[in-house]
Amino acid sequence: MEGGVWGQIFERDGLIALVSAETETISAGREVISRLNELYFGAEARGLAILKKVVEEMINEFEGLQIVAMITTDDYMGIVSVGGGVWTKKADGEGWIIPLEAESKSVVAMGGKIVPGQTIVAGDQAFWTGVTLGSVKAAVEDPDLEQGAEMLGTMIRGGQRMGGVGIVLRMQNNTQSSILNTQKAPKLNFKVQWPKIHLPMISLPKINWPKGNTIYLAKSKEEKQKHTLWVGILFLIILTILIVVGQVRRFELAQKNSEFAKRVETLKFKFGEAEGLAGINPTRSRNLLTEIDKEVASLSAFKQSKKDKDLAYIKSGIGEVLGIATGTKKTTGDLVIDLSLVRDGMTGTKMVFGDDKLWVLDTLGSRLVSVDPVKKSADVIAGKDILGESKTMAIYPGLTTILSEKGIVECSMLNAQCSIKLAFDEGWGNVIDMGMFAGNIYILGGSPSAGSGQVWRQQKTDTGYGSRQSWLADTEKIDELSGVQNIAIDGSIWLLKSDGQILKYVRGVKENINISGLDLVFGSNSRIYTDDEAEKLYVLDPGNKRVVVLKKTGEYENQYLWDGIDQTTGIAVDEKGNKIYLLGGSKIWSIPL
Known part of the structure; x- marks a missing residue:
């Protein structure tokens, strides 16, 4: 850190943020990171809208702060930036997601689907000043992404300006593979295999039953011991089965809970994106809300849905966000x-509006009325004796025209004089x-x-x-x-x-x-x-x-x-x-x- 410029990359639980600030001490820089961690992970919900609010609060607390923060889940990414720039390269093209605007202090939020193989480069102003767009393109085209990133780092460190912070991410198979090593944990496909229980072959003693209507069977001591032994073996077998079944059921329940939690987490991200896009891209926001509504209905089949706070928050907020996205007032x-x-x-x-007044036609009474909407007063301009049986009306500056059984009747807005102009x-x-x-x-x-x-x-x-x-x-x-x-x-x-x-x-x-x-x-x-x-x-x-x-x-x-x-x-x-x-x-x- 030189010249009072500090920068750092922060990563935790799907959040990646590059932060730089004009501060004289490292401890002050750590305070910025601590505040970001506290505000975002201390919120009741997570997502693009929450992240945007966190960034807005932080730039009000810390002067000269630049942030590019990204959140990912499955195939979605949300980006919030102030003072930074984000550029991407995909198979079908390349360009700025968020252009670098050196003088802008406004917070920009964007969200969308991740394309496998897509490369994202984000940096603060010092980063984009210290590298050229040509060098960035060359770096991301390098098969060895770390080597390309190191080339950009060399340019930043060798430049006249210090303190530039940047990050390069390449998305693969809906997960991140980057120089920050932020790969997500692999998905586990569980399959329950029931244990095979091998029972010993039991040879029961052959009994020769005596002839006659009444049978008396006396057990020897040895037979009693055998009987007790087999009862004990049977008890152990039943106990083993019950233990295995219980463990399998607990495993299935844990797997089900894990699936529910994962789907809710994805839903939170989508809802956050829908919130963030409601005023920026209403159509995309409405499409997301339709998906969210269906997923909420699907998750209602889980028992834990009734007590899940995140799901309850999403349910209660869909209507409000939809109202913003649809422009409903x-x-x-x-x-x-x-x-x-x-x-x-x-x-x-x-009713028509013209010359700062409302003009109303009463066809039942064949009356023309002018209304002053400011004074909330009205005057009758003409009646049936002049208009005849009226049908409809229109206006032109200075004139009100009525079509009636008499033809076309014109009434002046200035002096309220009316006359027939066409039969x-x-x-x-x-x-x-x-x-x-x-x-x-x-x-x-x-x-x-x-x-x-x-x-x-x-x-x-x-x-x-x-x-x-x-x-x-x-x-x-x-x-x-x-x-x-x-x-x-x-x-x-x-x-x-x-x-x-x-x-x-x-x-x-x-x-x-x-x-x-x-x-x-x-x-x-x-x-x-x-x-x-x-x-x-x-x-x-x-x-x-x-x-x-x-x-x-x-x-x-x-x-x-x-x-x-x-x-x-x-x-x-x-x-x-x-x-x-x-x-x-x-x-x-x-x-x-």
Whole structure:
């Protein structure tokens, strides 16, 4: 140790850690190792998440600390690093697992399967400064791993900087073979062999029975002694059998306990990895949790499972980790307003968000209502005398557009003045929903009897709107729109079907999109929402009491759970204000994004 830099490699029970620190004394360095040993092996559970917490606690206690810690079990490895770098070479490639970032003080945790023959090189900053990546590659390609490692050690010791700490591991047959000689104990396959018991041949004396109905047999002294001898031999034989059976049963029980302990230890590691990856790689974490759940169910067949603390800890934690990995957020709706207090019997059937207000259409009473979600107040903008029998609505900056029996009715958001801009067109068919983009109206119509649907475009003109046009390209199959429930527009048109399928159309042509990462399919009464200012897609799924957030590339992002969602029918989202608004009958709720 020179220049106030200390380094050491620590190994115990599946944990390998290389630690270096800026300290002036060896005793201070030993304190670091002692603290690592105390925090990790003194914890109630072990695994990647626990190791990450231990490292985070240690860097807060010891200044200038660099750690690369690795835990292994069977074919899994977890790595936690701060200030160090980890590089690997496998048969199918090579590269950094954890890149060296000299200025970074953040703790990085990674986990994954071990590939037989994989070589892992880990080191602190001084190590990676003292060697070149080319020399590392040359060292790991040396058939004699110890010789290659010694070459790297020579480069570190011969360099200008001292105190570099590194380690080279080569994984073979799911165990470690390394310069640290950290091979795991071999697996033992036990087979019970029952002892063979050889009984002596017994020649019983021949007895000549006298003739007659009554037999009197008198035993001689010699016969009595023989009888006693054979009874003693039989007793010893039975006693020997009982002893052997007892030993075999104890052996089987010990073997069973050993199998249980080993499986629980593997399960702890997997659970720790699932915890550590929940926020980094949710998909991998969810897959691990599925495996863990099955293994927990399998281990329940063991009697000792009821008293095992580690298994109980894993059982109790699966739900919480799964919630993080699935992005599940349990929430509670905050009541914004009850529309029945504004007008008796008022209920909302569709709701949109625009110009910092919620616009609600009451189709039963044919009323348009504006709601200020901040003030929690509402105003009736227009009634049946102006709107007619309303069916659906859409908004565009400054305008709210209602489709009714009178046709297309526009209402200004500024002065609440409404006027008919286009007469009703029977060619729309059964109107399901509508939306607006770039001033144009898009009407989702259909023919339920024909099992088909259509998207009609009404283009904006100086005086109103032009004639009805089919927006879908001639190459598109209109029967694919059968069962579509609602429309959302952000430049592309998004359609949600009653079977939970989401369709995307760009310039009238269907674009394939794969919705991935869902734990449940969308229910039959779901609604989709987005607009040209929203970054995400939002799906209201009352049947599963949730709102699901998707990336516009189709990947699942997270979901919000609340029991009250099963009573809702409409959704609008204000991403800038971080609010999701839900409509259910006469009530509007908000939940935080």
